[in-house]
Amino acid sequence: MQPRRPPPPAPGPPRPAAPLLALPLLLLAVQGAAAPAGPEAAEWRPDTGPPHGLLRQAARAALHFLNFRAGSPSALRVLAAVQEGRARINAKKECTVDLVFTTERYNSEEGEESLGKCSARVFFRNRKPRPAVNVTCARLMEKTKRQQEDYRLYKQMKQLRNPLDGVSIPDSHGHIDPSLRPVWELAFLGSSYVMWEKTTRFLHYYMAQLSGVKQWETNDGAIDFDYTVLLHEFSTQEIIPCRIHLVWSPGKPLTVKYHCQELLAPEDASGTEEGSAVAPTELSNF
Amino acid sequence: MCLLPVGQGPGARGGQFRGIARRPLSRESLKGPRSLSQPLLAFLTGDSMQRLLILSVLLGAVLGKEDFVGHQVLRISVADEAQVQKVKELEDLEHLQLDFWRGPAQPGSPIDVRVPFPSIQAVKIFLEAHGIEYTIMIEDVQSLLDEEQEQMLAFQARASSTDNFNYATYHSLEEIYDFIDLLVAENPKLVSKLQIGSSYEGRPLYVLKFSTGGKNRPAIWIDTGIHSREWVTQASGVWFAKKIVQDCGQDPAITAVLDSLDIFLEIVTNPDGFAYTHSTNRLWRKTRSRTSGSLCVGADPNRNWDAGFGLAGASSSPCSETYHGKSANSEVEVKSIVDFVKDHGNIKAFISIHSYSQLLLYPYGYKKAAVADQKELDEVAKSAVAALTSLYGTKFQYGSIYTTIYQASGSSIDWAYNQGIKYSFSFELRDTGRNGFLLPASQIIPTAEETWLALQTILEYTLNHPY
Numbered sequence: 001m002q003p004r005r006p007p008p009p010a011p012g013p014p015r016p017a018a019p020l021l022a023l024p025l026l027l028l029a030v031q032g033a034a035a036p037a038g039p040e041a042a043e044w045r046p047d048t049g050p051p052h053g054l055l056r057q058a059a060r061a062a063l064h065f066l067n068f069r070a071g072s073p074s075a076l077r078v079l080a081a082v083q084e085g086r087a088r089i090n091a092k093k094e095c096t097v098d099l100v101f102t103t104e105r106y107n108s109e110e111g112e113e114s115l116g117k118c119s120a121r122v123f124f125r126n127r128k129p130r131p132a133v134n135v136t137c138a139r140l141m142e143k144t145k146r147q148q149e150d151y152r153l154y155k156q157m158k159q160l161r162n163p164l165d166g167v168s169i170p171d172s173h174g175h176i177d178p179s180l181r182p183v184w185e186l187a188f189l190g191s192s193y194v195m196w197e198k199t200t201r202f203l204h205y206y207m208a209q210l211s212g213v214k215q216w217e218t219n220d221g222a223i224d225f226d227y228t229v230l231l232h233e234f235s236t237q238e239i240i241p242c243r244i245h246l247v248w249s250p251g252k253p254l255t256v257k258y259h260c261q262e263l264l265a266p267e268d269a270s271g272t273e274e275g276s277a278v279a280p281t282e283l284s285n286f
Numbered sequence: 287m288c289l290l291p292v293g294q295g296p297g298a299r300g301g302q303f304r305g306i307a308r309r310p311l312s313r314e315s316l317k318g319p320r321s322l323s324q325p326l327l328a329f330l331t332g333d334s335m336q337r338l339l340i341l342s343v344l345l346g347a348v349l350g351k352e353d354f355v356g357h358q359v360l361r362i363s364v365a366d367e368a369q370v371q372k373v374k375e376l377e378d379l380e381h382l383q384l385d386f387w388r389g390p391a392q393p394g395s396p397i398d399v400r401v402p403f404p405s406i407q408a409v410k411i412f413l414e415a416h417g418i419e420y421t422i423m424i425e426d427v428q429s430l431l432d433e434e435q436e437q438m439l440a441f442q443a444r445a446s447s448t449d450n451f452n453y454a455t456y457h458s459l460e461e462i463y464d465f466i467d468l469l470v471a472e473n474p475k476l477v478s479k480l481q482i483g484s485s486y487e488g489r490p491l492y493v494l495k496f497s498t499g500g501k502n503r504p505a506i507w508i509d510t511g512i513h514s515r516e517w518v519t520q521a522s523g524v525w526f527a528k529k530i531v532q533d534c535g536q537d538p539a540i541t542a543v544l545d546s547l548d549i550f551l552e553i554v555t556n557p558d559g560f561a562y563t564h565s566t567n568r569l570w571r572k573t574r575s576r577t578s579g580s581l582c583v584g585a586d587p588n589r590n591w592d593a594g595f596g597l598a599g600a601s602s603s604p605c606s607e608t609y610h611g612k613s614a615n616s617e618v619e620v621k622s623i624v625d626f627v628k629d630h631g632n633i634k635a636f637i638s639i640h641s642y643s644q645l646l647l648y649p650y651g652y653k654k655a656a657v658a659d660q661k662e663l664d665e666v667a668k669s670a671v672a673a674l675t676s677l678y679g680t681k682f683q684y685g686s687i688y689t690t691i692y693q694a695s696g697s698s699i700d701w702a703y704n705q706g707i708k709y710s711f712s713f714e715l716r717d718t719g720r721n722g723f724l725l726p727a728s729q730i731i732p733t734a735e736e737t738w739l740a741l742q743t744i745l746e747y748t749l750n751h752p753y
Contacts, residue, residue, distance in 0.1 A: 051689070053690075053692075078719075078720065106720070168568075170721070170724050170726070171724075172456070172563075172564075172568045172724070173456050173724075173726070173727045174725050174726035174727060174729075175727070206719035206722050207722075208722050208723060208724065209568070209569070209724060230569060232569075232722055232723070234692075235691070235692040236601075236606070237571060237586075237607040237608055238606070238607050239569050239607070
């Protein structure tokens with residue numbers, strides 16, 4: 001029996017929710033925060049093309065954003081390969097990257113080879129985080145299969161018993177107990193939002209390990225849980241702990257609140273970061 | 287010349303060396319309710335002819351090899367009292383050497399008996415002739431025992447040889463240091479252990495030397511685990527050590543390398559950090575040195591080398607994961623290698639192994655400018671990566687540190703290159719972020735195997751391109 005969540009402390013100012021776009025049957029088109037309007041004084045990159053690192057950076061940002069917006073822990077994608085791309089930098093050192101890349105399922109089984117192709121435009125505001133993302137992907141999974149998998153994961157989460165907070169996922173040897181696999185996948189979904197928000201032109205993230213997992217009972221049957229994720233930050237090599245609160249139901253929008261600790265304040269960080277998001281617009285209160 | 291290891295035949299176990307050495311049996315798991323006291327009892331009560339028979343049989347048992355190959359355990363179902371008596375008759379036939387685990391009692395009670403291989407035919411014919419039903423519970427007692435032994439050894443804290451060491455799991459510092467000692471003991475003519483210094487917290491810094499002789503031959507340096515959280519690298523280092531020993535005298539390429547070159551391998555380059563990843567923080571990267579005036583511990587040993595030290599690409603803050611340390615070579619773990627390499631004076635290739643990202647890198651990291659040997663290093667990297675990918679399809683990128691990942695100052699291979707060690711490379715092993723540092727143990731051996739192909743390419747190239 002999960003405990004009931006204690007009442008939250010006084011909330012901070014809410015962040016504006018990103019606009020919802022209609023979801024066509026075959027394609028998933030998602031648009032992020034405001035991109036610059038109109039032609040700016042563009043400085044074209046020399047013909048040698050953008051450094052491969054920049055294209056990968058853009059692909060990662062696009063994927064984090066896509067994963068969060070899709071809101072499906074069984075349809076998470078990771079980068080397979082960048083196929084083509086170009087970039088331009090303007091006078092303000094803001095960088096627009098257009099690229100095409102392939103993806104594969106994050107939770108792919110052995111031998112499963114499905115490469116969903118994506119095209120994206122990513123806008124980095126110099127060193128500032130939260131790049132604007134406009135991404136379109138070919139569907140990777142059949143809709144009914146995805147829904148079934150999500151529902152199965154949902155049931156597994158509901159069956160988990162606390163206490164989980166002493167457990168590290170994965171353990172030191174990289175092992176995740178099969179019963180805890182759903183926790184990891186949902187956590188990856190929630191962390192995608194955080195990683196998107198923190199990504200800049202020069203910094204990117206991977207999930208290293210989870211701990212402090214606590215699941216709460218809900219009135220409406222949603223999955224409601226807290227966890228601490230350790231994010232591995234490139235290129236600083238820092239390990240950033242973030243406390244994340246996630247609420248999810250299959251087929252319903254995902255809500256994420258988080259608080260990251262910046263242990264060391266590098267040149268551009270503000271110390272601690274808070275954020276919250278509600279994926280497309282259902283009025284939800286959590 | 288590569289010589290054979292002490293006490294073993296050639297090519298004992300190729301490939302994965304996960305093989306388990308056969309050990310003398312314990313009879314404990316075999317003892318049924320009746321033991322060999324039975325024949326003794328008969329001996330004391332039987333006549334002289336019988337005694338002679340029993341004695342010869344007993345002697346045979348004592349002097350012969352103690353194994354249970356082909357022995358079977360039968361479960362006999364007796365239908366009535368007559369059948370019970372028949373089985374008792376069997377019991378009395380000493381020369382059959384039957385070992386009843388569950389003796390004949392009454393109809394309905396199963397009778398379990400271990401039958402040695404030479405007696406199996408006779409026993410079965412006897413039972414069948416008298417219409418007594420039986421089933422075979424254990425087809426081959428020896429295989430069952432072997433399986434059990436294997437399982438026990440898998441759980442054993444201490445491997446007794448490098449052949450029953452578990453390469454497919456992560457080990458503690460103590461286990462790795464034990465492994466090193468075992469490897470040296472098993473291959474004293476090829477392998478020796480050198481201590482090049484002590485860590486900040488006083489742990490020995492051990493380097494394995496693989497050499498078939500000569501005096502200060504040109505050599506190759508390989509280090510793993512300089513960043514302690516990169517566990518697949520120390521684990522791969524252990525595998526490489528065993529692989530070198532296996533291949534010496536078996537594989538023509540490595541045999542040729544070792545005919546002319548020596549190999550130095552430091553498996554746990556940062557033992558303080560490694561111990562800390564086991565005891566306290568699995569994601570610790572740096573050394574454990576204390577900096578006066580700061581609460582933060584450790585410096586990044588791969589920003590501490592004297593190549594562009596302190597320039598952009600490292601941090602001056604002690605709390606940072608890329609803190610370069612208070613001065614070049616301030617970290618004793620780094621200084622010990624520097625001193626060793628300089629004293630040796632004949633190192634021809636220098637390879638540092640990290641994880642993760644799947645990259646093969648050459649200098650420079652501290653500046654954008656290409657090294658003079660860029661074209662050649664790029665070619666070598668290209669063929670090394672091709673060799674690696676050929677095994678499991680694992681994709682690697684390659685190039686200079688600066689252009690492939692980011693600017694990084696004070697790195698080991700930049701220093702090595704500037705010392706005149708032309709073939710200086712750095713690896714970033716599996717994976718690309720899915721598991722990161724916490725790579726599942728099941729991937730250790732595949733990672734080591736594919737990386738070895740790349741290393742071998744570099745070793746061979748170094749052999750064939752002396753300078």
